[in-house]
Amino acid sequence: MPVTAIDIYKKLPQTNCGRCGSPSCFVFATRVALRQEVIERCVSLEGDELKELKMLVGEIKPLTTGSGANAYAQAAEEIKNRIKDIDFKVSADGLAAEYLNEDDKEYLRLNLFNHKYKVSKTGDIVRDDGLQPSAWAKIFLIIYINARGKGSLKNEWISFGDLPNTFAKQKSFKDNSENVLIKNFAGKKEELKDACSLLAGIDAAAEFKCDLAHRFSALPKIPLLLLFWDENKEEDFPARVKILMDRTVLNFIDIESLVFLAERFAKELCEAKGIMVNTV
Ligand code: SF4
Known part of the structure; x- marks a missing residue:
């Protein structure tokens, strides 16, 4: 699976200290993924953490999407194909999502805070009110579906x-x-x-x-x-x-x-x- 800004972000300190010159760790991760920035600029990384990230960054393939896209949009684009192999019908219950089959195309319908979204297997996402979903909303919907969580809540x-x-x-x-x-x-x-x-x-x-x-x-x-x-x-x-x-x-x-x-x-x-x- 290609290395994405999300993969890099997960291994950063996530303190948003700004000392690398980026306003947040997420923006820095995206710049690294786009090869606009080098991982060593994160001053909080050292030892094994830095070594691990350097190896990860070494696997990055050049991206095909426009480098002018903002950090969230870029990251959302990178991860959208991660759910293509998930069996929506089987996973819907565990995710507490609604399974839909329309014109032989499968979707999951689920909420993220105050909106409902319809997600296709190709990672295309439509918001119920017809407005464009935000890029960060797309990221969380894909991450959540990709995790394929199951089981009940403890209500604790x-x-x-x-x-x-x-x-x-x-x-x-x-x-x-x-x-x-x-x-x-x-x-x-x-x-x-x-x-x-x-x-x-x-x-x-x-x-x-x-x-x-x-x-x-x-x-x-x-x-x-x-x-x-x-x-x-x-x-x-x-x-x-x-x-x-x-x-x-x-x-x-x-x-x-x-x-x-x-x-x-x-x-x-x-x-x-x-x-x-x-x-x-
Ligand atoms: S220096 Fe490292 S920890 Fe600080 S904002 Fe940049 S990436 Fe995040």
Whole structure:
């Protein structure tokens, strides 16, 4: 299988520190995949990690798509053929997706946050409202289908740090999702509430002791729970955010993609209120 920006991104530190000159690890990975950048420019890599990435990068074939495409669009294009061999009919149940056969063409229909999408075996994706799906939406739909997850949810909320083998990614998870929400919504509970509604969040405040709680269906078997405690300046109490997930989440997505999903989730909430976050 050809090496793509996603493969490279998964092995980067995902701290979005910017010291390579790219605004995020994802953009850097895409530039490396396009041969516009060399892997050694990531100053956080050394030893075996760097060696492993150099080997991976050595396998990159020149891409056929236009190099002017933005990072997400490029990555979405690269991975779209990964689902061509998946048996949609067999996999639909495990993914909690709807199987469709129209004019002898097979599709899976599934949600990603507040929209439904129809995905073909060639990785072409149509959004239910007819609007063009975003490139990041395409990436997550393909990753989710390609993971072919199965099994039931445990309906037990846990934090990212409670998942196995996440120690090295905990800082990235916090910095790129929870801290982004703290930075942009501290003291703005009502705005965050509006943003949650726009992303089809379901109010769950009655079930949790916090100032705001919303449940989301990121993907059919990847629910997320957002908990928010607003700042109290008089008592010198800073705002806090927790993004929780079902204990089974790694049956449906790998750790690195989950970090990326949480990052996008935070950005979508910001962008729903017109706040532009400084990455791609
Ligand atoms: S690729 Fe490396 S240097 Fe660039 S933002 Fe990511 S961690 Fe930082």
